[in-house]
Amino acid sequence: LWLRYSYINDSEIRENYSQYFNKINISGESETLVVIKNELLRASKGMFNKKVLWENDHLKAKLIIVNKENYPKQLEKNVPQDWASIGEEGFSIKYVKINDNYKIIIAGNSEIGLLYGTFELLKQMQMQNDLSRLNIIESPKTDIRLLNHWDNLDRTVERGYAGFSIWNWHKLPEYIDPRYEDYARANASIGINGTVLTNVNANALVLEPRYIEKVKALADVFRPYGIKVYLTARFSAPIEIGGLETADPLDENVKNWWATKTAEIYKEIPDFGGFLVKANSEGQPGPQNYGRNHADGANMLADAVAPFGGVIMWRAFVYSEHDPTDRAKQAYSEFVPYDGQFRDNVIIQVKNGAIDFQPREPFHPMFGAMPKTPLMMEFQITQEYLGFSTHMVFLPKLYEEVLKADTYREGEGSTVAKVIDGSLHNKSITGMAGVSNVGTDINWTGHPFAQANWYGYGRLAWNPYLSAEEIAEEWLKLTFSTNPNFLDTMIPMLMESREAVVNYMTPLGLHHLMATGHHYGPGPWVNDLSRPEWNPTYYHKADKEGIGFNRSETGTNAVSQYEETVAKNFNEPATTPEKLLLWFHHLSWDYKMKDGNILWDALALKYQEGVNQVKKMISTWEQMKPYIDEERFKEVKMLLSIQLKEAKWWRDASLSYFQEFSGKPIPNGVPKPG
Numbered sequence: 044l045w046l047r048y049s050y051i052n053d054s055e056i057r058e059n060y061s062q063y064f065n066k067i068n069i070s071g072e073s074e075t076l077v078v079i080k081n082e083l084l085r086a087s088k089g090m091f092n093k094k095v096l097w098e099n100d101h102l103k104a105k106l107i108i109v110n111k112e113n114y115p116k117q118l119e120k121n122v123p124q125d126w127a128s129i130g131e132e133g134f135s136i137k138y139v140k141i142n143d144n145y146k147i148i149i150a151g152n153s154e155i156g157l158l159y160g161t162f163e164l165l166k167q168m169q170m171q172n173d174l175s176r177l178n179i180i181e182s183p184k185t186d187i188r189l190l191n192h193w194d195n196l197d198r199t200v201e202r203g204y205a206g207f208s209i210w211n212w213h214k215l216p217e218y219i220d221p222r223y224e225d226y227a228r229a230n231a232s233i234g235i236n237g238t239v240l241t242n243v244n245a246n247a248l249v250l251e252p253r254y255i256e257k258v259k260a261l262a263d264v265f266r267p268y269g270i271k272v273y274l275t276a277r278f279s280a281p282i283e284i285g286g287l288e289t290a291d292p293l294d295e296n297v298k299n300w301w302a303t304k305t306a307e308i309y310k311e312i313p314d315f316g317g318f319l320v321k322a323n324s325e326g327q328p329g330p331q332n333y334g335r336n337h338a339d340g341a342n343m344l345a346d347a348v349a350p351f352g353g354v355i356m357w358r359a360f361v362y363s364e365h366d367p368t369d370r371a372k373q374a375y376s377e378f379v380p381y382d383g384q385f386r387d388n389v390i391i392q393v394k395n396g397a398i399d400f401q402p403r404e405p406f407h408p409m410f411g412a413m414p415k416t417p418l419m420m421e422f423q424i425t426q427e428y429l430g431f432s433t434h435m436v437f438l439p440k441l442y443e444e445v446l447k448a449d450t451y452r453e454g455e456g457s458t459v460a461k462v463i464d465g466s467l468h469n470k471s472i473t474g475m476a477g478v479s480n481v482g483t484d485i486n487w488t489g490h491p492f493a494q495a496n497w498y499g500y501g502r503l504a505w506n507p508y509l510s511a512e513e514i515a516e517e518w519l520k521l522t523f524s525t526n527p528n529f530l531d532t533m534i535p536m537l538m539e540s541r542e543a544v545v546n547y548m549t550p551l552g553l554h555h556l557m558a559t560g561h562h563y564g565p566g567p568w569v570n571d572l573s574r575p576e577w578n579p580t581y582y583h584k585a586d587k588e589g590i591g592f593n594r595s596e597t598g599t600n601a602v603s604q605y606e607e608t609v610a611k612n613f614n615e616p617a618t619t620p621e622k623l624l625l626w627f628h629h630l631s632w633d634y635k636m637k638d639g640n641i642l643w644d645a646l647a648l649k650y651q652e653g654v655n656q657v658k659k660m661i662s663t664w665e666q667m668k669p670y671i672d673e674e675r676f677k678e679v680k681m682l683l684s685i686q687l688k689e690a691k692w693w694r695d696a697s698l699s700y701f702q703e704f705s706g707k708p709i710p711n712g713v714p715k716p717g
């Protein structure tokens with residue numbers, strides 16, 4: 044991954060850095076301190092091929108790692124002056140001169156802060172930055188920074204494209220796969236502090252004692268890395284494994300069952316994080332089965348975990364066949380009326396857009412619309428709708444677009460990032476979840492570049508204001524090379540890769556056109572699925588007159604779920620960004636675009652642009668050969684050739700299908716399909 048610690052060939056830099064490893068002062072024997080020491084040993088071996096020397100006397104040390112309790116007086120000026128401001132997980136790194144000696148000091152309130160600080164220093168070295176400029180104070184902007192594993196107990200992974208689940212339930216709790224530790228290192232290095240081990244389409248069995256002991260074993264491995272474990276809770280578990288007749292959240296027996304079950308888990312795992320719940324969505328059981336609402340369900344579970352400090356992450360991804368007009372409106376309608384009615388330890392987990400992890404969606408209208416309820420972001424890292432682990436798509440660009448979007452809920456500048464870090468409405472708990480793309484594949488994520496999406500997600504969960512470009516630069520330096528020629532070429536390539544996939548799959552606001560079930564490849568013609576909102580035709584609504592979903596006032600009026608200024612813009616084609624045009628409007632094939640092209644031509648040209656972008660990615664990659672090892676060079680090259688083939692497939696299939704409605708010729712510059 045990005046923790047390669049490659050040997051530093053430049054002897055001057057190597058000597059400079061390695062002197063700090065000659066005299067490291069760190070005191071204590073806790074599990075986290077052992078983790079820190081091991082990481083330093085590993086990094087020193089890799090970057091300098093040298094052992095680490097420990098120094099008991101901090102006055103003689105070159106690298107000093109101290110916390111609030113044990114820093115010596117002489118360092119008073121070089122540790123945070125306001126320890127409280129960096130929080131439990133924050134840290135500072137300073138390059139200082141004391142008695143004519145240069146030193147680096149890492150300080151933090153907690154050992155986890157020190158671990159984060161250590162990873163940051165190692166990152167600075169791997170990026171070959173000038174250490175004499177180090178003056179970093181960092182703390183995470185969100186509290187809960189999670190991976191969500193959609194992993195089943197049989198080790199299949201829902202929407203997983205990197206092999207099987209890394210959780211080896213069969214061999215746990217005795218057998219601890221070394222990968223668990225590497226997984227924890229990778230996560231801690233980017234600040235991820237929790238993991239939901241199981242699929243949102245939950246299996247109640249994981250709550251049985253025989254699984255709880257396995258979960259405990261994982262929790263024990265992850266604890267020194269600052270990572271808590273969470274589980275998904277199947278709402279009907281009291282019936283399925285508890286022998287009750289109901290799972291009604293207002294039933295006393297049900298409440299007691301969950302309270303007892305929760306106590307059982309906390310007895311084994313005292314820092315268990317809590318539950319993630321998918322209820323009344325896609326056939327999952329929930330409170331509505333008993334005529335209750337989401338608040339009833341979430342609050343009942345919240346009461347069970349509250350005595351132990353746990354949280355309930357209640358998902359807002361709900362839709363049903365009973366509202367056939369516009370699936371995009373359902374979550375807002377079901378949740379916003381309950382604002383203020385959830386317990387303090389409930390956080391509503393909302394996908395970035397109102398449909399489902401499409402290559403592009405407008406931000407979810409719930410962001411900013413529930414001032415009294417904490418809302419956390421759910422991004423998808425695994426590429427369910429974006430070419431699995433075959434297509435190269437740098438997702439931080441997508442995440443950034445959503446986080447920067449302006450909800451206008453408290454006037455201009457009320458960005459989604461401010462909802463997520465809690466600053467817009469002063470929230471007590473904040474968080475972000477990323478649906479993991481990790482599996483047993485040798486490179487963890489299937490596509491070597493899909494690692495960047497795990498990395499970038501973690502960085503944004505820590506700081507939702509980072510730019511995708513900074514993240515691209517960091518990741519490329521850590522994972523491949525710090526050579527400026529390489530970076531100058533590859534950063535733009537990553538930045539463009541997300542737009543490429545939008546262009547060749549779903550340009551101009553089109554969405555949900557993927558083939559049935561697996562969601563790989565085009566299927567805009569599919570129209571015979573049992574639920575209307577599963578059919579791509581429900582979303583593009585192409586006919587002789589035109590194409591697109593009318594969500595304006597004259598259509599489903601989904602625009603009204605946004606704040607007035609935003610709603611007004613989305614309500615009119617002229618003020619809707621063209622990249623979202625067909626999300627909000629059904630327009631004639633002859634509709635004039637800003638550049639003067641008619642809609643049909645613009646659509647066809649966008650598909651072609653996507654293909655051209657992939658071609659460019661291939662030629663760029665060819666030029667990168669000198670900077671990359673043979674193995675990864677070849678692997679990515681082969682994957683890119685599939686991506687090009689499939690970009691053309693998307694273009695040709697989509698255009699030949701839509702042409703049946705438009706009846707218009709394919710414009711110049713775009714090959715005729717078939």
Ligand code: GCU
Pocket residue numbers: 201202243244321325360399427
């Ligand atoms: C998508 C995905 C499902 C998943 C669901 C969810 O619909 O296709 O596999 O279960 O999202 O987020 O709950």
